[in-house]
Amino acid sequence: xxGVTQTPKFRILKIGQSMxxxxxxxxxxxxxxxxxxxxxxxxxxxxxxxxxGITDKGExxxxxxxxxxxxxxxxxxxxxxxPSQTSVYFCASSYYTxxxxxxxxxxxxxxxxxTVT
Amino acid sequence: QQQVKQSxxxxxxxxxxxxxxxxxxxxxAFDYFPWYQQFPGxxxxxxxAIRPDVSEKKEGRxxxxxxxxxxxxxxxxxDSQPGDSATYFCAASIVGGGGNKLTxxxxxxxxxxx
Numbered sequence: 405x406x407g408v409t410q411t412p413k414f415r416i417l418k419i420g421q422s423m424x425x426x427x428x429x430x431x432x433x434x435x436x437x438x439x440x441x442x443x444x445x446x447x448x449x450x451x452x453x454x455x456x457g458i459t460d461k462g463e464x465x466x467x468x469x470x471x472x473x474x475x476x477x478x479x480x481x482x483x484x485x486x487p488s489q490t491s492v493y494f495c496a497s498s499y500y501t502x503x504x505x506x507x508x509x510x511x512x513x514x515x516x517x518x519t520v521t
Numbered sequence: 522q523q524q525v526k527q528s529x530x531x532x533x534x535x536x537x538x539x540x541x542x543x544x545x546x547x548x549x550a551f552d553y554f555p556w557y558q559q560f561p562g563x564x565x566x567x568x569x570a571i572r573p574d575v576s577e578k579k580e581g582r583x584x585x586x587x588x589x590x591x592x593x594x595x596x597x598x599x600d601s602q603p604g605d606s607a608t609y610f611c612a613a614s615i616v617g618g619g620g621n622k623l624t625x626x627x628x629x630x631x632x633x634x635x
Contacts (some may be wrong), residue, residue, distance in 0.1 A: 446625040507553040507616045512564030
């Protein structure tokens, strides 16, 4: 298993450009997440999905969009990039069943470092 | 609004010493408290986690201490090694609470010196 893979690893965008960050997991996890990590600020949740076709906002969703058409893929779209979106973006996935009531580990990808200038 | 406060921001420990990182939370509905370890250029990886029905959990050199009444939990790294040098994040979530969303602390950069 490759786990959670993210592309690209690095990207420089000009203000106003758009791009899609790709995320794929091969663990058949139903839950997927997008976080951004800024220096000294920890990780903040942008969007999450509890299954194909279901997405919801996290703590910092403004300026981003997501879709979840398959279990494996959860792309993050940046429209009209702004310098405030300069960050490291992490995709994560986990498995959860309501009947188990137990917490499952979130597995993180290697991240995409994005710079907007 | 920071729901999980982590301290210290950075920590230097001698090889063989004990590293202690503390976190405090506000939301009493949180019922899952993991610690993640992150090496430079990598994504965070789960180190150890605890549910509030126990006050301590130990896995090898790593121990979580949990104080429900004080709404605090801490990570203890015994016999710290240079390979433990990394950034550590505490987090909290509500199991089953609409996506098991993690709220992270701001991180602690640990350096273990020889």
